[in-house]
Amino acid sequence: MIKSTGAMLTGHSCLFTVWAPFRKTVDIEFEDSGLATTPLKKDEFGYWSKEIPGVKAGTKYRFILDGKAAYPDPSSKAQPDGVHSWSAVVDEHDYVWGDSEWEGIALKDLIIYELHIGTFTPEGTFESAISRLDHLLTLGVNAIEIMPIAQFPGGRNWGYDGVYPYAVQDTYGGSEGLKKLVDACHQKNIAVILDVVYNHMGPEGNYLAEYGPYFTGKHSTPWGKALNFDDAYSDHVRAYFLRNALMWLDDYHIDGLRLDAVHAIIDHGAYHFLKELRQSIDELQIKNRKRYFLIAESELNDVKIMEPYEKGGYGLDAQWTDDFHHAVHTLATGEYNGYYQDYGKVEHLAKAFRQGFIYDGIYSPFRKRTVGSNPQAMASSRFVVCIQNHDQVGNRMLGERPVELVSFEMLKLMAGTMLISPYIPMLFMGEEYAERHPFLYFISHGDPDLVEAVRKGRSNEFKAFKWKGQVPDPQAEETYNRSKLKWDFHQDPEQKALFTYYQYMISLRKQGMFSAFFERHVDTEVHEQQKLLIVRSKDASPGIGILLLVLNFSKETQHINMPA
Amino acid sequence: MIKSTGAMLTGHSCLFTVWAPFRKTVDIEFEDSGLATTPLKKDEFGYWSKEIPGVKAGTKYRFILDGKAAYPDPSSKAQPDGVHSWSAVVDEHDYVWGDSEWEGIALKDLIIYELHIGTFTPEGTFESAISRLDHLLTLGVNAIEIMPIAQFPGGRNWGYDGVYPYAVQDTYGGSEGLKKLVDACHQKNIAVILDVVYNHMGPEGNYLAEYGPYFTGKHSTPWGKALNFDDAYSDHVRAYFLRNALMWLDDYHIDGLRLDAVHAIIDHGAYHFLKELRQSIDELQIKNRKRYFLIAESELNDVKIMEPYEKGGYGLDAQWTDDFHHAVHTLATGEYNGYYQDYGKVEHLAKAFRQGFIYDGIYSPFRKRTVGSNPQAMASSRFVVCIQNHDQVGNRMLGERPVELVSFEMLKLMAGTMLISPYIPMLFMGEEYAERHPFLYFISHGDPDLVEAVRKGRSNEFKAFKWKGQVPDPQAEETYNRSKLKWDFHQDPEQKALFTYYQYMISLRKQGMFSAFFERHVDTEVHEQQKLLIVRSKDASPGIGILLLVLNFSKETQHINMPA
Structure with missing residues (x-):
């Protein structure tokens, strides 16, 4: 029932899919006059799609909803002329990666x-x-x-x-x-x-609501109507x-x-x-x-x-x-x-x-x-x-x-x-x-x-x-x-x-010098008046010992008695 | 910081407490002209209270907010004259219970x-x-x-x-x-x-908002603004x-x-x-x-x-x-x-x-x-x-x-x-x-x-x-x-x-005749056309055996082969 949306290049053609469940027609239009405006076909869950030959990386397109206004693709992978203009097809597979040695970090x-x-x-x-x-x-x-x-x-x-x-x-x-x-x-x-x-x-260039119930009136956020994560069509x-x-x-x-x-x-x-x-x-x-x-x-x-x-x-x-x-x-x-x-x-x-x-x-x-x-x-x-x-x-x-x-x-x-x-x-x-x-x-x-x-x-x-x-x-x-x-x-x-x-x-x-703190087995000593905090690890690290941290947030030099 | 609200009878007087954090004054007024209108005292969290002698079960009262309108008590235990009128004091301890033998049901x-x-x-x-x-x-x-x-x-x-x-x-x-x-x-x-x-x-006689932020605009419900379970003052x-x-x-x-x-x-x-x-x-x-x-x-x-x-x-x-x-x-x-x-x-x-x-x-x-x-x-x-x-x-x-x-x-x-x-x-x-x-x-x-x-x-x-x-x-x-x-x-x-x-x-x-179903170790056999459901327990109950339930939702008599 759920389909991948956007423009997917497949050899010599491109499959366009867009979700617009309440629209009566969706056509795709191209900047290149060599490519004809073409109607997409709707499935029962409101996904419109069409495979179109002659499209390549960089081809600019947009969707015409109900035969009236044209909008960029909600799943656009490139907006070379800004948020209000044409979407462009991107080939995800033309980049040759050189990071195969990368093992990640914990x-x-x-x-x-x-x-x-x-x-x-x-x-x-x-x-x-x-x-x-x-x-x-x-x-x-x-x-x-x-x-x-x-x-x-x-x-x-x-x-x-x-x-x-x-x-x-x-x-x-x-x-x-x-x-x-x-x-x-x-x-x-x-x-x-x-x-x-x-x-x-964002407040400008957001045409999602033209396509479908991406937002819900059920909830509100500081930025207006909430995105629809739990209402009908969510x-x-x-x-x-x-x-x-x-x-x-x-x-x-x-x-x-x-x-x-x-x-x-x-x-x-x-x-x-x-x-x-x-x-x-x-x-x-x-x-x-x-x-x-x-x-x-x-x-x-x-x-x-x-x-x-x-x-x-x-x-x-x-x-x-x-x-x-x-x-x-x-x-x-x-x-x-x-x-x-x-x-x-x-x-x-x-x-x-x-x-x-x-x-x-x-x-x-x-x-x-x-x-x-x-x-x-x-x-x-x-x-x-x-x-x-x-x-x-x-x-x-x-x-x-x-x-x-x-x-x-x-x-x-x-x-x-x-x-x-x-x-x-x-x-x-x-x-x-x-x-x-x-x-x-x-x-x-x-x-x-x-x-x-x-x-x-x-x-x-x-x-x-x-x-x-x-x-x-x-x-x-x-x-x-x-x-x-x-x-x-x-x-x-x-x-x-x-x-x-x-x-x-x-x-x-x-080098692991601070790792005695990582398990948070620490004692803290608070000197509120002096703006002084002492943090001491309960456990000693091998080869390092007990970790003692003295943080003096006051403007004065302070003397403390070192804990045993 | 949180106080019990309402009217609490304590021997010969009654402690009235009401939460109204944004009000400048709260007075209590009585139907009985023998009891004087009296200001309540506010604490730092917005609870107003006052212990008043001479009040007994049935005494009718209401609160005057900011010296203007009078409203019933949000924690009223009796509204003998309806939702818009006086609240009445109730003595919770004058009822003699006879249910000490009651042990409850699992x-x-x-x-x-x-x-x-x-x-x-x-x-x-x-x-x-x-x-x-x-x-x-x-x-x-x-x-x-x-x-x-x-x-x-x-x-x-x-x-x-x-x-x-x-x-x-x-x-x-x-x-x-x-x-x-x-x-x-x-x-x-x-x-x-x-x-x-x-x-x-309810939509009528609800004066909670006069008293404080009982509701929040952060969320809405089918019945309007939501009760405030997570916003400021919640x-x-x-x-x-x-x-x-x-x-x-x-x-x-x-x-x-x-x-x-x-x-x-x-x-x-x-x-x-x-x-x-x-x-x-x-x-x-x-x-x-x-x-x-x-x-x-x-x-x-x-x-x-x-x-x-x-x-x-x-x-x-x-x-x-x-x-x-x-x-x-x-x-x-x-x-x-x-x-x-x-x-x-x-x-x-x-x-x-x-x-x-x-x-x-x-x-x-x-x-x-x-x-x-x-x-x-x-x-x-x-x-x-x-x-x-x-x-x-x-x-x-x-x-x-x-x-x-x-x-x-x-x-x-x-x-x-x-x-x-x-x-x-x-x-x-x-x-x-x-x-x-x-x-x-x-x-x-x-x-x-x-x-x-x-x-x-x-x-x-x-x-x-x-x-x-x-x-x-x-x-x-x-x-x-x-x-x-x-x-x-x-x-x-x-x-x-x-x-x-x-x-x-x-x-x-x-008598426990159906308890073989309680653990839901059941097999179900669905006959969609015949509107027939057979439910059979996987486990036998002691003294009862396997439980077999045949539900015929059609209008016709039906013959089934009994499972082994």
């Missing part, structure tokens, strides 16, 4: 580097990113996490406004560009995690996203997916989409003899998403653990507005060291309700922690990175806290050398009303934080350009020193 | 009789229901399930429009009346299950319903709760309300040395609600299994419209016999999506089945019971199918003697616009079923009176014979 060994293709390099492309991989090798990280690259409106976007889940952003270098980057990473022993958005569609919508996930892993050799805001994937049915997703990937693992990671962003602190199937869980591998970031950030900066009001004590960080989630079934003053579940049965490798990421930096009004907020010594303390922690560390691009340029929120929408709405929405979001100053214009190209990494750190002694510090700490981590 | 032994207090007897009260308990004893059932009795508008309502979860409907006999009925049941060894509605509030709303459940069990000696439409209790947090509810009741069980049942109505066919906590489940005891009803109903009546289109084959009933859920992860043509999860690990006592209930009868346009739809022989076949089945049987009042009067939908709202909206809504609901004729007016007293049981079955040989048949089958069930 979850627990990951040291992740989050990057945004458009601002990671001056050129903002996959290809230019390849030229910086040696920098990452020198730094010591072993995985990159790429912010979403599904086609979005214009050329400037964080990626969460993507509207073609199957199409790789053309301005980044499209499908082939991504493959080259992944291939290059693997040849340098770097894993690739891709950030994918299955909880909403089997087809679920399959659309499931196949998308499998495509990245299978066709693009991606090692893992970071699932954006899974709390907004609303599914009240008996078989949760996240579990179905993980189980579909389990099957692919067997086929490909490879392990794929699923890492969730979730605001619920609910271990259910990671618990094994037999415990009723969804079996995901890990989740972002914002609690850790907020505990470090508030201690380091003294900022307590907005959601930071739930943090700020040394005890918070101590609890994060002991068990990951701080909100584990306790009352959150900011959310005004009890939040979370007990994480103690989860291995430390199930929690991804950071001291900055695109959200925590970019959702500040001025996009300041910690270097603008704290002293150089505090920067090192923050970095050390993360890198020694029992959890999977994730750096945000530029963090390793204290990039001083901001990471701002930027868009390049085509619709002026939408641009205005985004400007207003951003301003409103900042109110709780009481930041002062002018909000940078998200639509301005200047805002985008200011957000690019500058890569000039070799000129600056502090920046250079910080890079060396990151290198050193990462190398110690890789 | 879940697996339940034979339930669903009844609606207003139409079970001509008088429509708890007291008059007591006079019919001997009839139930003669019939052989051992539990009654009372449709909701929380205070609703007017005197005629199924109960799902209740707006004071803590107040017992005054026209039924109020708090004391309910206690007398429960007490009488227990003295006759009949368990009492109460139907409670925690998924919505801890207090959850506690309001948790305490309500505990009140029925502890103060009213109720043996179990039937939870209405749990799929509409929307909770995306890490600790689902249903699990918290079951765990709160676990504690009460220890205190009272008694087992309480939680039986859910759920449209999801999701075993999660019944699975043990360690499997990620909510631990509820059982759930209504509509699949069984629909399989029997379609075979018996030949009706295949509306949701009945998903049933109608002998194989459906065979699958129901084998495992309970028919929709266990398969595609439902009516819902147009995959529905359900695998129930095979669940004991047969976790499924409550029926061949009629208030919904299946009362949601028909003309409220016809099966006696109006099928032959007398078919009626017996339907009854036998249910009573021999591995599941907990539930009869609907009057079913045991083929009551010929309908059970219609009735209301007695005070608001003419609402009445009109209900009339229209009902008509729309019937469209999918293509029933012919005039929709009875839900608001007419005549509609209510027509729905009352007539109790005249002793005059009619067929009705009398059916009663004897029910008696006999129930008595065989109680």
Whole structure:
């Protein structure tokens, strides 16, 4: 009943399939006048399809619905003229991979580097990113996490406004560009995690509703009507996203997916989409003899998403653990507005060291309700922690990175806290050398009303934080350009020193120096007044002994009595 | 932080507590001019309280919010003048119970009789229901399930429009009346299950939103904004319903709760309300040395609600299994419209016999999506089945019971199918003697616009079923009176014979004659053309042997070869 959708090249012809259950006719039209407009044929579940000869990679097409308007393909693999225009056929099999030696990295060994293709390099492309991989090798990280690259409106976007889940952003270098980057990473022993958005569609260029019930009025999200994971026809919508996930892993050799805001994937049915997703990937693992990671962003602190199937869980591998970031950030900066009001004590960080989630079934003053579940049965490798990421930096009004907020010594303390922690560390691009340029929120929408709405929405979001100053214009190209990494750190002694510090700490981590913490058999000693935290491993590591960590978040030198 | 709300008599005074976190003032006002209007005092979580001397059982009061309008107490235990007027203080401790010998009944032994207090007897009260308990004893059932009795508008309502979860409907006999009925049941060894509605509030007389964020715009239900189980302030709303459940069990000696439409209790947090509810009741069980049942109505066919906590489940005891009803109903009546289109084959009933859920992860043509999860690990006592209930009868346009739809022989076949089945049987009042009067939908709202909206809504609901004729007016007293049981079955040989048949089958069930089916180690043989189902136990029962059930849903006599 469910069919694969999109354009599939098969020798000398191409099979086009699209799901549009309520449409009376669907025709395919080509930019090339040599190819005739042709009606597709419908099956009983609403899939329209037709095999058409003479189509090759690059052929541009679109669908005409009910003989009226023409729209791009929801499963388009390329939008060379942007989100509103022709889709193009892509040949998935014309790339020759060179990564057959790649063996992958175990979850627990990951040291992740989050990057945004458009601002990671001056050129903002996959290809230019390849030229910086040696920098990452020198730094010591072993995985990159790429912010979403599904086609979005214009050329400037964080990626969460993507509207073609199957199409790789053309301005980044499209499908082939991504493959080259992944291939290059693997040849340098770097894993690739891709950030994918299955909880909403961007506000511009999203024509899914023209095709079928991709959305449901049963649930709402902060971004409008929810994607339809549990209402009538949801089997087809679920399959659309499931196949998308499998495509990245299978066709693009991606090692893992970071699932954006899974709390907004609303599914009240008996078989949760996240579990179905993980189980579909389990099957692919067997086929490909490879392990794929699923890492969730979730605001619920609910271990259910990671618990094994037999415990009723969804079996995901890990989740972002914002609690850790907020505990470090508030201690380091003294900022307590907005959601930071739930943090700020040394005890918070101590609890994060002991068990990951701080909100584990306790009352959150900011959310005004009890939040979370007990994480103690989860291995430390199930929690991804950071001291900055695109959200925590970019959702500040001025996009300041910690270097603008704290002293150089505090920067090192923050970095050390993360890198020694029992959890999977994730750096945000530029963090390793204290990039001083901001990471701002930027868009390049085509619709002026939408641009205005985004400007207003951003301003409103900042109110709780009481930041002062002018909000940078998200639509301005200047805002985008200011957000690019500058890569000039070799000129600056502090920046250079910080890079060396990151290198050193990462190398110690890789040597297993901190692994006595990994099982979280730790004692914590909290000195709230002195802003001092002492963490001590209960077990000694062979050849290393007891691990003792002293974190001084105050500005004063402090003397402590070494525990026996 | 959470307080018990309502009026609590303590010797010579009464402690009033109400949650109204956003109100600037809350005063209490009394009908009795001898009691002065008094301001309540607010705590940091928004609970207002005051102990007031001179208050006794029956004292009428209400709260004045922000010095403006006065409203009844959301935790009112009596609304002697209806849903819009004064609340009254109830003394929970002035009733002398006589049920200390009552030991309860095991879940697996339940034979339930669903009844609606207003139409079970001509008088429509708890007291008059007591006079019919001997009839139930003669019939052989051992539990009654009372449709909701929380205070609703007017005197005629199924109960799902209740707006004071803590107040017992005054026209039924109020708090004391309910206690007398429960007490009488227990003295006759009949368990009492109460139907409670925690998924919505009725449309008239619901003043909860005046008091606080009892509802959330985050989710919606078929009845409007959802009750707030997971948004800001939800801890207090959850506690309001948790305490309500505990009140029925502890103060009213109720043996179990039937939870209405749990799929509409929307909770995306890490600790689902249903699990918290079951765990709160676990504690009460220890205190009272008694087992309480939680039986859910759920449209999801999701075993999660019944699975043990360690499997990620909510631990509820059982759930209504509509699949069984629909399989029997379609075979018996030949009706295949509306949701009945998903049933109608002998194989459906065979699958129901084998495992309970028919929709266990398969595609439902009516819902147009995959529905359900695998129930095979669940004991047969976790499924409550029926061949009629208030919904299946009362949601028909003309409220016809099966006696109006099928032959007398078919009626017996339907009854036998249910009573021999591995599941907990539930009869609907009057079913045991083929009551010929309908059970219609009735209301007695005070608001003419609402009445009109209900009339229209009902008509729309019937469209999918293509029933012919005039929709009875839900608001007419005549509609209510027509729905009352007539109790005249002793005059009619067929009705009398059916009663004897029910008696006999129930008595065989109680003797364990059908228990070879209980573990569902059964073979089924389906003869689709002949509308014939053969169910055979794999294991022999001691002293009984192999159980063989032959169900002939056709109108013809059929000859079968007895299996070896």
